[in-house]
Amino acid sequence: xxxxxxxxxxxxxxxxxxxxxxxxxxxxxxxxxxxxxxxxxxxxxxxxxxxxxxxxxxxxxxxxxxxxxxxxxxxxxxxxxxxxxxxxxxxxxxxxxxxxxxxxxxxxxxxxxxxxxxxxxxxxxxxxxxxxxxxxxxxxxxxxxxxxxxxxxxxxxxxxxxxxxxxxxxxxxxxxxxxxxxxxxxxxxxxxxxxxxxxxxxxxxxxxxxxxxxxxxxxxxxxxxxxxxxxxxxxxxxxxxxxxxxxxxxxxxxxxxxxxxxxxxxxxxxxxxxxxxxxxxxxxxxxxxxxxxxxxxx
Amino acid sequence: xxxxxxxxxxxxxxxxxxxxxxxxxxxxxxxxxxxxxxxxxxxxxxxxxxxxxxxxxxxxxxxxxxxxxxxxxxxxxxxxxxxxxxxxxxxxxxxxxxxxxxxxxxxxxxxxxxxxxxxxxxxxxxxxxxxxxxxxxxxxxxxxxxxxxxxxxxxxxxxxxxxxxxxxxxxxxxxxxxxxxxxxxxxxxxxxxxxxxxxxxxxxxxxxxxxxxxxxxxxxxxxxxxxxxxxxxxxxxxxxxxxxxxxxxxxxxxxxxxxxxxxxxxxxxxxxxxxxxxxxxxxxxxxxxxxxxxxxxx
Numbered sequence: 001x002x003x004x005x006x007x008x009x010x011x012x013x014x015x016x017x018x019x020x021x022x023x024x025x026x027x028x029x030x031x032x033x034x035x036x037x038x039x040x041x042x043x044x045x046x047x048x049x050x051x052x053x054x055x056x057x058x059x060x061x062x063x064x065x066x067x068x069x070x071x072x073x074x075x076x077x078x079x080x081x082x083x084x085x086x087x088x089x090x091x092x093x094x095x096x097x098x099x100x101x102x103x104x105x106x107x108x109x110x111x112x113x114x115x116x117x118x119x120x121x122x123x124x125x126x127x128x129x130x131x132x133x134x135x136x137x138x139x140x141x142x143x144x145x146x147x148x149x150x151x152x153x154x155x156x157x158x159x160x161x162x163x164x165x166x167x168x169x170x171x172x173x174x175x176x177x178x179x180x181x182x183x184x185x186x187x188x189x190x191x192x193x194x195x196x197x198x199x200x201x202x203x204x205x206x207x208x209x210x211x212x213x214x215x216x217x218x219x220x221x222x223x224x225x226x227x228x229x230x231x232x233x234x235x236x237x238x239x240x241x242x243x244x245x246x247x248x249x250x251x252x253x254x255x256x257x258x259x260x261x262x263x264x265x266x267x268x269x270x271x272x273x274x275x276x277x278x279x280x281x282x283x284x285x286x287x288x289x290x291x292x293x294x295x296x297x298x
Numbered sequence: 299x300x301x302x303x304x305x306x307x308x309x310x311x312x313x314x315x316x317x318x319x320x321x322x323x324x325x326x327x328x329x330x331x332x333x334x335x336x337x338x339x340x341x342x343x344x345x346x347x348x349x350x351x352x353x354x355x356x357x358x359x360x361x362x363x364x365x366x367x368x369x370x371x372x373x374x375x376x377x378x379x380x381x382x383x384x385x386x387x388x389x390x391x392x393x394x395x396x397x398x399x400x401x402x403x404x405x406x407x408x409x410x411x412x413x414x415x416x417x418x419x420x421x422x423x424x425x426x427x428x429x430x431x432x433x434x435x436x437x438x439x440x441x442x443x444x445x446x447x448x449x450x451x452x453x454x455x456x457x458x459x460x461x462x463x464x465x466x467x468x469x470x471x472x473x474x475x476x477x478x479x480x481x482x483x484x485x486x487x488x489x490x491x492x493x494x495x496x497x498x499x500x501x502x503x504x505x506x507x508x509x510x511x512x513x514x515x516x517x518x519x520x521x522x523x524x525x526x527x528x529x530x531x532x533x534x535x536x537x538x539x540x541x542x543x544x545x546x547x548x549x550x551x552x553x554x555x556x557x558x559x560x561x562x563x564x565x566x567x568x569x570x571x572x573x574x575x576x577x578x579x580x581x582x583x584x585x586x587x588x589x590x591x592x593x594x595x596x
Contacts, residue, residue: 145538155528164565240443267462
């Protein structure tokens with residue numbers, strides 16, 4: 001019989017977050033650790049503080065491609081690839097340990113306790129520095145590669161971090177928008193964004209200028225939104241889901257999300273678009289931890 | 299307990315094909331009927347000839363989008379949408395009746411008795427007049443929309459029969475190639491294909507001219523193959539399958555398939571491309587009937 005709590009770990013962000021999660025997907029206790037120094041030491045220390053005989057297992061959400069046991073590629077944090085988290089934690093705590101991609105696992109979290117609670121089949125897209133995603137089918141997370149940010153939306157287009165060209169992530173992520181903005185600044189184009197010359201620029205800055213009417217800043221969000229809409233249309237045509245759930249830092253940018261919905265509406269099969277709600281996540285940054293914990297219930 | 303045989307029907311082609319199929323996916327007896335005249339009369343007549351008390355149920359493969367009970371859209375044969383096949387056949391033969399999209403169901407057929415027999419997870423693409431497909435996951439057909447020919451490979455590109463723009467089908471199908479060839483003929487471009495002016499032109503004609511060295515004919519296959527490769531890369535990145543199985547009339551065109559494989563190799567995640575074999579189907583045109591019959595075993 002499964003025990004009533006699990007430990008969920010999110011290794012995806014800049015900080016390491018570890019929590020005790022109930023069978024129903026409620027976070028009971030959470031520790032946030034700065035992921036500087038020795039990752040594995042910080043991690044085992046945090047788990048140690050939360051571990052008890054009521055713990056069913058440990059689930060890890062990692063930023064990278066995994067096969068459930070190993071991390072195959074971790075473009076943003078290559079060191080992760082060299083650590084055998086599953087083996088180490090399994091030995092240290094004598095409990096089952098599971099591994100999942102952070103964006104996929106976040107979709108599972110929304111299915112257990114968030115915007116996907118009453119849905120059988122949905123696609124979740126995480127829109128942040130990069131773009132990731134997960135697919136829940138008949139209330140279970142599909143154990144597929146799930147590199148939903150790497151569907152090609154512009155053949156032969158911009159080089160993507162993955163080595164491919166024209167991926168969704170290379171057009172609709174925060175990183176993509178920042179890179180277009182920086183280029184505009186370097187080329188000394190007529191835009192309020194030039195105020196940031198010599199400093200960094202964030203999507204929040206670009207959004208502020210867009211809200212003040214800067215045409216180039218507006219264009220950046222609309223172009224990114226257009227490509228996001230193409231990606232959404234693709235996932236609607238492939239999966240025919242009840243919903244597309246959007247999460248991550250960029251979902252607050254209305255120009256971007258509205259352009260995406262409008263583009264998807266004219267690009268996807270009408271019958272399939274009509275049955276797919278496009279809605280925001282409700283768990284936000286906690287979805288990964290909750291989903292990771294859920295992995296231990298198979 | 300399930301009975302040892304099922305009836306599989308393929309309504310996808312120009313002819314109506316009805317067969318008795320064993321539990322192992324072998325065709326025991328097959329009838330082909332010209333689908334002129336009254337479709338439902340021809341169909342019930344053929345089933346009547348094959349029906350017995352050893353039949354577990356009837357499975358239908360149809361060219362269109364279905365929800366398992368009804369045909370939602372049937373762009374190539376609109377009359378199908380108006381007929382309640384499931385209700386009619388269920389009443390007439392007092393046996394369970396199932397409905398599936400022809401390309402999805404063909405993937406199921408390959409899983410039962412064809413190129414996918416030893417695979418857990420694969421994507422099959424049917425490359426013909428249009429482009430369809432199906433996804434087998436953990437040895438079961440995913441019951442998703444599966445409109446794999448309508449992933450967008452060129453945003454804002456050619457108008458597709460589905461109403462969208464830039465779909466894979468609008469670039470890599472036989473219909474797409476024929477339309478590019480016809481345009482070249484109309485524009486009186488320098489090409490052997492002009493021999494067909496005033497007549498029709500088929501992919502086999504274009505292939506013949508390509509084999510004779512006609513640059514424009516070669517270009518048609520290479521361009522179509524490039525876009526097919528983009529589609530294949532997308533399905534590799536999304537599903538991380540063990541194989542991409544290709545079937546349909548166009549798979550014999552080596553220029554096209556080779557260009558597709560080369561494009562997918564440079565577009566998909568290396569780790570995922572490496573584990574995905576790209577292989578031909580082994581059942582060919584019988585996959586749909588076999589898969590349709592398999593639907594009755596749930």
